[in-house]
Amino acid sequence: MKKSSIKLAVAGLAALSLVVASCGGSSSSTDTTAAAAATTDECVTPTPVKLQLQWFTQAQFAGYYAALENGYYTDMCLDVTILEGAVDITPQTVLANGEADFAISWVSKALASREGGANIVDIAQVFQRSGTLQVSFKDAGIATSADFKGKKIGNWGYGNEFEIFAALTKAGLDPAADVTLVQQQFDMSGLLAGDIDAAEAMTYNEYAQVLETMNPATGALYTADDLNVVSYEDEGVGMLQDAIWADGSRLADAEYNATAVKFVAASLMGWAFCRDDAQACTDIVVGKGSKLGATHQLWQMNEVNKLIWPAAAGVGMIDEAAWTRTVDLSQNAKNLEGGTVLTEAPDAEAYTNEFVTAAHALLTEKGIDINGASFAPIDVTLTEGGN
Secondary structure, three states: OOOOOOOOOOOHHHHHHHHHHHOOOOOOOOOHHHHOOOOOOOOOOOEEEEEEOOOOOOHHHHHHHHHHHOOHHHHOOEEEEEEOOOOOOOHHHHHHOOOOOEEEEOHHHHHHHHHOOOOEEEEEEOOOOOOEEEEEEHHHOOOOHHHHOOOEEEEOOOOOOHHHHHHHHHOOOOOOOOOEEEEOOOOOHHHHOOOOOEEEEEOOOHHHHHHOOEEOOOOEEOOHHHEEEEEOOOOOOOOOOOEEEEEHHHOOOHHHHHHHHHHHHHHHHHHHHHHHOHHHHHHHHHHOOOOOOHHHHHHHHHHHHHHHOOOOOOOEOOOHHHHHHHHHHHHHOOOOOOOOOOOOOOOHHHEOOHHHHHHHHHHHHOOOOOOOOOOOOOOOOOOHHHO
16 A cells, blocks of 8 residues: 655656666675675765664664665765764654754654654654563563553653553553553663562663673572563554654655665665674674663664564565554553544655665665565673673
8 A cells, every 4th residue: 555645756766777876886796785885986976964863872773873884875975974862852853843854763753743743754664563671570470561550660751651551551451540650761770679660671772781780689690581571562562663754845855855765775775784794783883982882782783683674575664554553552542641642543644665665676786685584683692781
């Protein structure tokens, strides 16, 4: 089902060949680094591009850093600047205000902004699965979201709590009466101190923070056997997360349109590189100044890869069923006041697969594996503090 009337300025595959030519041709190599090593002789003036992240430098965004470090953006005649996120930065707002050209945001958050008037469009769904968890110690007896009843449930707020409300709604629990919702720091200190019964966590970040902590009862690191983990993806309330968003008001502009295709293609090439060499991608992120330790970042890279690969329809393709589930949950999950994230379904222009389809043509021309059918995660040994 086509979800956008946007017509790519690079009209069809004939124009795509021009984009490839402007970036120095193609490669038949399946190695992502070699495939991207095209000349840029015909690139006179690279197009400046600003990408707004939704958090600080870490492997959650490794594909973009890899594309920058390995010259994939340069090969596409793009001069990309990556803007770090922070607690007080809303990526989709930065994008809608014209302060960035593209932004990374969770779908439910971005759709709430779109409903509020931000003209933004999902042009590439990089994360195909939700990585949100609720983590507790075994003695709390929390095995499913139905067990949240009567418990202190930590959450970060800022739109990160939507899946918690969806889980509570599905379990028939009233978030205002059946649980105690506790504002949680962006770490696991509340859980470790016993201030909350279950902490919100990402598979690729906060969950590992517990496993990097010494268990005072044993003198060794905590293990998965010490914990119960509620996966919102497994609970059926996982919402689509990291996507590349574009400025909808600019998509009719031919130059921005072509830039979007090239930006998506180079970014997805970066993610393919990270799939094929998690250690190299981790090293890139650490080298970019991440405040998280090397083993923690390798864990994060490995877990992020699991959210992306394998990609049966091709990396970045927006799956209609997952989109519809995210929208339905956003319309029906009740918050503390009984309201919902969305009051109505977004219009058909909220997402499009046209840019990913065009990007896939470029990557296939270069011999890039866009599906990762043979992807297998690596084994990562965590160390105390993740260093």
